Amino acid sequence: MQCPSCQHPNQESRVLESRPTEGGRSIRRRRECLHCKHRFTTYERIEFVPITVIKRDNRRESFDRSKLLRGIIRACEKTGIPHQRLESLVDEIEAQIQQYSEREITTHAIGELVLQRLRDENEVAYVRFASVYRQFTGIKDFVETLDRLKKHPNSSNRESGDWYVADSRQPDSRSSATCGS
Incomplete structure (x- = not known):
């Protein structure tokens, strides 16, 4: 210099x-x-190494933080979660993605990271995001998701220290659904 x-x-x-x-x-x-x-x-x-996102149709594009934020904001509309907290969620997810040794990540994996955090943040936002990300086709999909949510303590149990953190490396039981960010 x-x-x-x-x-x-x-x-x-x-x-x-x-x-x-x-x-x-x-x-x-x-x-x-x-x-x-x-x-x-x-x-x-800090110089971040570019991350490539693999879409549902196997197209590849650069990771776009603003797309992720828009999806989370949409799921969290009228939930009372402050915008600053949503930015923080995106920061956490982006930091976790940067830690991976692979420079490519599927939209499915990104969606699971989002759901993991939304489950702890707000149940309504979790279900909203899951309905788009997992492409719900009917009431059965909502019921299955609500049953899964009931099995895992949510943010209301944070005070007791007894809350669930999902392992994002484990695929969802709904097969190969991916997030279409």
Whole structure:
């Protein structure tokens, strides 16, 4: 990196101040060139490796955080969950996906990660998301999902510390349904 004013290399500048920004996702550094005394700002960010999402029809596209957020917002309409919490859910899911060694992930796996979190967050949002993600075709699908939800404690049992966390690597019992984000 060079000074934007005199073009001297990075070794010729000093850091005056550093602070986290963007919720801790980057660091803002205030620098001063030791050669010309010009002050400038740099940002240090984590570089994420691009994730490819495999769609139901086997098409591949880049992971789009905004699509995931839109789907979750839609499922959580009128549930009273603050938008900041929904952003946080997407952050958690994206961070978990980035931890995988594979650079490709199916929409099915993403949908399961969303359902895992929505189950703990809000039952109505969970059922709404499941109905689209699992492509419910009738009342039987809703009843099966509600029965599954009853078997696993939800957010109302969080206070007791007795709540369920699903293993996202285990496929859903409904065969190969995938999320169509």
